[in-house]
Amino acid sequence: MLRYPKSDLHLQRQIIGSLRHARRALTALSNADLVDILGSVGEGLLGGPNADTIELIAREADLSIQMTAAVLDGMAPSWSRDGLARLLASDLAAPRSLESFAEAGNRRIRALAPGVTLHFGAGSVPGLTATSMLRALLARSPVLVKPGAGDIVLTAIFARALHRADPRLADAVAVLYWPGGADGWLEWERRGLAAVDQVVVYGRNETIESIRSRTPATTRLVEHPDRLGVAIVDPAGDPDAASAAARAVALFDQRGCVSTHLILLLADAAGARAWCGELASQLAELGSTLPPGPTSSGELSRRHQLARAATVRIAAGGASGGTIGYWASRRARWAVIMGPIDAFAPVGGRTAWVVPAADIESCTSALAPFRRVLQTAGVAGVRSGGERLCEELAALGATRIAPLAQVPFPEPDWLHDGARPLGELIRWGEVRQHGRP
Amino acid sequence: MTAATTAAMAAMVAELGEILSGWTGSNGDSSAASRLGDDSAFDRLAMRVHEAQRDANPTLRRYWELVEDQEPTTWAEVPPVPTSAFRDVAIVSGRAERVFRTSGTTGGSERRGEHHVASVALYRAAARPGYRRHLLGQVSSLRLVSLIPRPDRAPDSSLSAMAGFIAAEPEIVDSIWTLDADQGIDVAGVRRAAENGQPVLLLATAFSLVHLLDELGDEHAPLSRGSRLMETGGFKGRVSEVRRGDLYRRAGRSLDLDQSQIVNEYGMTELLSQAYDGVAGKAPPLADRCHRFPPWVRTSALDPATLAPLPNGEPGLLAHFDLANAASVCPILTEDLGCVLPGRGVRLLGRAPGAPPRGCSLPAERFLT
Numbered sequence: 096m097l098r099y100p101k102s103d104l105h106l107q108r109q110i111i112g113s114l115r116h117a118r119r120a121l122t123a124l125s126n127a128d129l130v131d132i133l134g135s136v137g138e139g140l141l142g143g144p145n146a147d148t149i150e151l152i153a154r155e156a157d158l159s160i161q162m163t164a165a166v167l168d169g170m171a172p173s174w175s176r177d178g179l180a181r182l183l184a185s186d187l188a189a190p191r192s193l194e195s196f197a198e199a200g201n202r203r204i205r206a207l208a209p210g211v212t213l214h215f216g217a218g219s220v221p222g223l224t225a226t227s228m229l230r231a232l233l234a235r236s237p238v239l240v241k242p243g244a245g246d247i248v249l250t251a252i253f254a255r256a257l258h259r260a261d262p263r264l265a266d267a268v269a270v271l272y273w274p275g276g277a278d279g280w281l282e283w284e285r286r287g288l289a290a291v292d293q294v295v296v297y298g299r300n301e302t303i304e305s306i307r308s309r310t311p312a313t314t315r316l317v318e319h320p321d322r323l324g325v326a327i328v329d330p331a332g333d334p335d336a337a338s339a340a341a342r343a344v345a346l347f348d349q350r351g352c353v354s355t356h357l358i359l360l361l362a363d364a365a366g367a368r369a370w371c372g373e374l375a376s377q378l379a380e381l382g383s384t385l386p387p388g389p390t391s392s393g394e395l396s397r398r399h400q401l402a403r404a405a406t407v408r409i410a411a412g413g414a415s416g417g418t419i420g421y422w423a424s425r426r427a428r429w430a431v432i433m434g435p436i437d438a439f440a441p442v443g444g445r446t447a448w449v450v451p452a453a454d455i456e457s458c459t460s461a462l463a464p465f466r467r468v469l470q471t472a473g474v475a476g477v478r479s480g481g482e483r484l485c486e487e488l489a490a491l492g493a494t495r496i497a498p499l500a501q502v503p504f505p506e507p508d509w510l511h512d513g514a515r516p517l518g519e520l521i522r523w524g525e526v527r528q529h530g531r532p
Numbered sequence: 533m534t535a536a537t538t539a540a541m542a543a544m545v546a547e548l549g550e551i552l553s554g555w556t557g558s559n560g561d562s563s564a565a566s567r568l569g570d571d572s573a574f575d576r577l578a579m580r581v582h583e584a585q586r587d588a589n590p591t592l593r594r595y596w597e598l599v600e601d602q603e604p605t606t607w608a609e610v611p612p613v614p615t616s617a618f619r620d621v622a623i624v625s626g627r628a629e630r631v632f633r634t635s636g637t638t639g640g641s642e643r644r645g646e647h648h649v650a651s652v653a654l655y656r657a658a659a660r661p662g663y664r665r666h667l668l669g670q671v672s673s674l675r676l677v678s679l680i681p682r683p684d685r686a687p688d689s690s691l692s693a694m695a696g697f698i699a700a701e702p703e704i705v706d707s708i709w710t711l712d713a714d715q716g717i718d719v720a721g722v723r724r725a726a727e728n729g730q731p732v733l734l735l736a737t738a739f740s741l742v743h744l745l746d747e748l749g750d751e752h753a754p755l756s757r758g759s760r761l762m763e764t765g766g767f768k769g770r771v772s773e774v775r776r777g778d779l780y781r782r783a784g785r786s787l788d789l790d791q792s793q794i795v796n797e798y799g800m801t802e803l804l805s806q807a808y809d810g811v812a813g814k815a816p817p818l819a820d821r822c823h824r825f826p827p828w829v830r831t832s833a834l835d836p837a838t839l840a841p842l843p844n845g846e847p848g849l850l851a852h853f854d855l856a857n858a859a860s861v862c863p864i865l866t867e868d869l870g871c872v873l874p875g876r877g878v879r880l881l882g883r884a885p886g887a888p889p890r891g892c893s894l895p896a897e898r899f900l901t
Contacts, residue, residue, distance in 0.1 A: 390837075391884070391885055392836040392849070392869060392884040392885060393867075393883070393884040393885045395836040395837055395849075395884070396836060396849050396867045396884040397867075399614065399836075399839060399849070399865065400614040400615070400616040400865070400867060401616065403599070403611075403612075403613070403614040403616075403617065403865065404614050404616035404617040404619070404620060406595055406598050406599060407591065407595050407613060407614075407617035407620065407621050407623075408617070408620050408621060409594075409598065410590075410591045410592070410593075410594035410595040410598060411591040411594075411620075411621040419598060425837075425838060426837045426838070427836075427837040427838065
């Protein structure tokens with residue numbers, strides 16, 4: 096049972112006022128101090144939440160305990176001192192500009208986050224909201240966080256640890272859950288959106304469009320809509336690709352923006368069938384080491400609807416049985432569907448859709464309809480034409496091209512949805528000196 | 533499709549039309565349709581229709597070959613076609629007389645399901661005994677007031693088509709179509725109908741009924757004695773979910789209808805037959821109701837994980853085998869949850885609950901629109 100306070104506009108004013116007040120102290124921290132404080136909190140948590148806490152996080156997110164532990168382990172590098180330092184160094188040419196004006200050619204530049212950030216988390220992948228919160232703090236923006244409904248516990252634990260770690264952070268973070276868009280909260284949201292200086296929103300298109308329509312034009316809005324993860328695999332070039340693919344499909348129970356749904360396989364139909372069987376075995380094995388969380392009857396229903404509707408489409412197209420295939424566990428804990436690209440839909444619940452492809456060109460043309468939602472493209476075993484593939488994937492809109500084995504957990508300094516994670520939170524100021532060109 | 537299979541399917545459709553139209557559902561009914569209440573009789577006809585569909589429709593033949601290696605021996609073994617497939621493929625043996633489209637519950641108007649209906653006469657033959665038995669009994673004349681669009685204004689709506697069939701029944705002395713896609717509900721028209729003194733058959737979707745009651749507000753618009761209300765459909769995500777009991781109580785208060793006069797029709801574009809949860813005037817309290825199809829339909833509840841049939845009483849995904857769908861496809865896998873009760877009653881439990889928000893991975897719904 097999820098409990099949350101009633102919408103109270105006075106409370107909101109107090110929270111945002113307090114956050115705004117905390118900005119000065121936050122801005123006064125050096126990069127080194129901030130990385131140290133935030134990183135030590137992150138490392139402390141990863142040292143690990145105890146078994147009870149992991150169980151709580153797992154239950155809230157509808158993930159298995161083993162999966163929850165694996166997710167937290169995988170996110171650890173992004174929350175560590177090393178990870179945060181790397182993000183700073185990689186994202187900003189002159190990280191010092193977060194502390195004061197820094198020389199940059201013929202001008203001096205200053206990186207400042209615009210005041211208070213209101214963060215809307217999405218869904219139930221634990222850790223997503225914490226990562227976003229750390230980024231805002233690193234950019235020196237106090238943050239009011241509304242975690243995803245399945246990511247409240249970890250976000251609250253993280254915030255409490257930050258509160259304890261340093262009094263200067265204690266006033267710079269507030270976590271509050273409310274049912275987004277619910278009748279009694281619309282005025283609260285409207286006032287909140289008008290009061291803060293920056294909004295970061297993750298979520299479904301409808302959520303983002305709703306937030307966008309209510310956010311003042313002068314407030315910076317950073318949007319992260321749902322994304323699609325794909326893979327391009329040449330099984331001849333990587334005998335372990337099925338194992339990596341299974342992991343990329345299974346991690347987060349396929350809820351992450353990086354999760355792989357579609358695999359373009361450089362193989363003929365017979366080769367693809369054999370590889371799909373291998374992928375099915377690997378998914379079955381992960382079913383015991385990283386068991387899936389509970390699946391709702393709605394999700395199961397959708398999976399049957401999509402898989403069987405695809406089969407009807409294939410049948411209508413005159414395809415023979417050799418070009419399609421379906422492998423699934425008895426209790427629908429995973430599924431592999433081999434079928435044509437035009438029948439594909441991201442089913443979720445550890446469902447891999449495998450499309451045999453003759454060559455790289457076939458792969459990239461198959462991905463063209465997804466150009467607006469593409470994010471991570473995992474690559475395995477592609478020996479020739481790799482650079483050309485990267486060029487074409489990037490041109491299609493893929494913002495992250497990575498070895499398939501590394502797909503589930505991006506590096507701390509990855510270009511999230513094609514933007515610099517700190518850079519997108521920062522507003523630059525410059526000082527031009529008189530007489531200098 | 534060869535001339536022979538076309539002729540065979542046409543003959544099958546004609547035969548079914550004859551069988552279905554003879555059903556009355558009364559105690560003394562000894563029609564051929566009534567005899568389909570016997571499971572072996574149903575199975576024999578079901579397998580004949582299945583073979584005719586397989587012969588006449590190469591898409592279905594390939595689909596069944598792809599999904600199941602074994603030849604089915606009973607209706608329950610024929611792999612059902614998901615309702616989603618109606619969005620993508622025209623499933624019809626021969627030429628369609630009409631194309632009915634879904635209202636786009638999840639899919640919006642871009643990709644609506646399409647039921648290509650080869651014989652509107654067979655649709656009427658399947659629908660008529662059901663609505664006559666459940667809506668038109670115990671009264672010699674009724675005025676039809678429809679909150680469902682008139683058929684000529686919604687030619688692709690199977691529900692409107694059925695409302696048109698009802699309007700043509702001899703008991704219906706007058707029809708008032710009070711819903712217009714552009715103008716909304718003509719509440720004044722409903723009021724006038726209420727004042728007329730003639731018993732009324734009010735046809736409404738749950739959505740349109742909520743709007744009518746909202747428009748009436750505290751106003752009392754009592755319908756004459758003998759009036760009845762057929763409510764159908766869900767709320768399609770367009771208004772707040774209202775409990776059916778609350779809705780019926782509100783309707784009862786505003787329109788002066790006893791709960792026993794309000795019946796729910798369960799139907800869908802993909803099925804040409806319908807189920808009702810009571811006979812108007814005799815419908816039991818809501819808690820005691822279940823839906824019943826005519827004897828030419830069988831329903832099974834399937835395990836959501838495996839699609840294996842579940843025993844009576846266990847909730848699962850509902851699949852229906854509707855012989856009236858002979859010219860399209862009989863076995864249909866729905867997204868509805870429910871359980872089958874002894875005696876072939878069906879308890880509906882609503883749409884299989886959707887997944888909670890699941891992170892930032894693109895959801896399938898986006899692809900269904």
